[in-house]
Amino acid sequence: MPTKHVPLEQTLLGLGGQLLTLLRRGDTVTALWERARELPHVGSFARFVHALDLLYAIGALEFRD
Numbered sequence: 001m002p003t004k005h006v007p008l009e010q011t012l013l014g015l016g017g018q019l020l021t022l023l024r025r026g027d028t029v030t031a032l033w034e035r036a037r038e039l040p041h042v043g044s045f046a047r048f049v050h051a052l053d054l055l056y057a058i059g060a061l062e063f064r065d
Contacts, residue, residue: 010041016051016052018041020055033045036048
């Protein structure tokens with residue numbers, strides 16, 4: 001979670017928000033990763049997946065097939 005010492009863009013919540021702006025209907029995880037890995041705060045595939053997990057857990061994403 002963001003605090004006065006940890007900026008929003010360095011948190012999973014902030015990264016999740018950035019991912020939502022990149023997400024297109026029908027995207028696969030691979031397609032989203034290809035666009036997102038250039039973002040400065042993504043860092044690694046594991047961090048990317050954790051942000052997706054968070055978005056799914058709060059109901060911002062749904063999984064289909």
